Amino acid sequence: MTVARWAQNFWRSSDSDSNNQRFFPNPACQRRYLFDDALPVNIDALIGDYIRQYNQHKLSFPPVSAGTSLPPPDAGQSYLLYLHIPYCVILCPFCSFHRVQFEPGEAGNYFDCLRREIDLVTEAGFRFDELYVGGGTPTVAPDELAKTITLVREQHTIGGVSVETNPDDLARDSMAALRYAGVNRLSVGVQSFDNDLLREMQRLDKYGSGEEIRTRLQHAEGHFDTLNVDMIFNMPHQTEASLQRDLNILTDDVGVDQVSFYPLMTVNSTRKKMQQSMGSVDYDREKAFYGLIANHMLACGYVRTSAWCFSRKPGLFDEYIVEREEYLGLGSGSFSYLGGKLYSSTFSINHYLRLVQAGKTGTFGCLDMTDRDQMRYYLLMQLFSGSLDKAAAEERFDGRFQRTLWPELTMLQTIGAVRNAGVQLTLTERGYYIWVMLMRNFFTGVNNLRDQMRHNIARETAILEAE
Ligand SMILES: C[S@@+](CC[C@H](N)C(=O)[O-])C[C@H]1O[C@@H](n2cnc3c(N)ncnc32)[C@H](O)[C@@H]1O
Ligand code: SF4
Structure with a gap:
């Protein structure tokens, strides 16, 4: 089967009614939203695998180092x-x-x-x-x-x-x-x-x-x-x-x-x-x-x-x-996303107590995200809610959003996950499930970051002992 034929199937599947009876025993609630499983390969699983590999590669803290601290706030924000x-x-x-x-x-x-x-x-x-x-x-x-x-x-x-x-x-x-x-x-x-x-x-x-x-x-x-x-x-x-x-x-x-x-x-x-x-x-x-x-x-x-x-x-x-795109997290095991960087606090409660008692925050790890990764993160989070406002995205990234992410956006439209709806990009019915997979893989990546911060505790101890 050709790629074009697959793509047709994806579009069609958004409107298919084939599995209607299977899921919906409660007569009070009429089934309206549908999935088509009749694809030759599980393309959703392939997309999931791609994202999982991508997250493993990208979502990884460098080794913790002394002197990692939160940035100052943006005035007025x-x-x-x-x-x-x-x-x-x-x-x-x-x-x-x-x-x-x-x-x-x-x-x-x-x-x-x-x-x-x-x-x-x-x-x-x-x-x-x-x-x-x-x-x-x-x-x-x-x-x-x-x-x-x-x-x-x-x-x-x-x-x-x-x-x-x-x-x-x-x-x-x-x-x-x-x-x-x-x-x-x-x-x-x-x-x-x-x-x-x-x-x-x-x-x-x-x-x-x-x-x-x-x-x-x-x-x-x-x-x-x-x-x-x-x-x-x-x-x-x-x-x-x-x-x-x-x-x-x-x-x-x-x-x-x-x-x-x-x-x-x-x-x-x-x-x-x-x-x-x-x-x-x-x-x-x-x-x-x-x-x-x-x-x-x-x-x-x-x-x-x-x-x-x-x-x-x-x-x-x-x-x-x-x-909220940016947020500040406090307490042991919290993350903050500020100025395009992901910060983590220490996962050791003892280190956390010691740092704060010494007048510092518990921040111990920092991941600097590239411009493109920041845009992908924005795309992932915005479309998780169902739609992305194109003008807001361009304003947020100085007019570079669609120009930079055109391969991702083209791919998402080709597989029938995202629809170009005038001023917005919106998820299709198929896209909603693809987004569940994307977010599951994203959160799995975040969970792996948590594991990484737990493994960092030995290195943190060496840093704190040296201070
Ligand atoms: C981290 S808990 C915190 C709140 C509370 N302690 C609780 O158990 O609900 C928040 C939610 O995360 C979800 N959660 C935790 N581990 C999960 C996992 N491995 N997979 C999916 N959801 C999970 C659960 O639904 C849980 O209610
Ligand atoms: S799901 Fe996690 S956070 Fe919630 S009670 Fe269980 S162990 Fe605690």
Whole structure:
């Protein structure tokens, strides 16, 4: 089959209705969004492989060196502030984020240092208008969390505060305290309502059964402007029937404002534990699961605010790296993207405490991105939300955006992922799934950076000892 014929297939597949009946048992929600699997090769997998290799090559920190520090702020610019709280009461086998076992004494010192770090960057002139607290589990020490949010809100005019949590922290008084501290978006890690899958993820005992989580979510509704639920799809033993039950609970029983469906991601450091506990991931099933999710959520009246996030109404706050090109991250294991450079703080809690107590930020690694990589990053993030404003892109990159990225843009249009829609580039239905793969590979690249920073700890120790 010729390339031209393949390209025709891709375009056609955006409008195909061939798999309609397969995914959509819930009669209340009519299937409208479709995928065509009848291609001679799995071109999506080929694209995924290409991106994975590209990320492995590009997303790699040089060895950490002494004297790495954050740049000064751009005068007049307001940033999003990300705070990382690495503590969790249990460590889930699939999770590749920077997280350590919760220990109250150490966590108290950590929050003290985090507040000192906030003071440091505020004194350096940074201004913030939005706050995102992620983890780990930020709500493990609720009083410390509230004190830290309050500090940021006293120093800056903050429009929105988003906090990640787990289902066991959804008690009525905890939610009232978070609301009082200014939190207006709460993101709850559910992953699935299927008790067998929760058991395999080792979350059942600590975070409760699917039925318990559902009841807690029902009670949480209405406390925040946005209640988001994090789910994972394509778990090794997940079936389409199990995922469909999850979808029905989300839309029919709970009716949350927003659902983020992450494709299960693996990384070297977690692969073995995850395989032992949950089994091996089969990426060939991912597209069908995504089709099931998109069809159900869209038919039930949700809008897609990013390729894997579905909201009851447009304009709800979602992934911060999509909404804001630049952001500053504080706390051990956080990243910042400023002035075309990606900075990482140390992944050693001890080093972090030591650096901040010595009056420095926890910054220890820096990756300088080329102009072209900055444009590709911009393209990836903008189209993750479904569309890219061409004029804004040209303004951001001094009129060089389309001229520089023409090979990427031509390729994306040829394979039917992106459509040229006047002033915008928009994702096609096929493009949405391709973007799920791209973002999964991008986040896998970021997870590998996390592994790299963990390996850097020995070198950091040598640097700190020499100081
Ligand atoms: C890092 S957790 C932090 C919030 C909270 N501790 C929790 O468990 O939800 C945020 C979300 O990342 C997602 N996540 C973590 N590891 C993942 C993986 N390996 N693949 C896909 N999603 C993952 C989960 O949906 C999780 O809820
Ligand atoms: S998924 Fe959440 S609770 Fe589990 S280890 Fe990761 S950050 Fe902690």
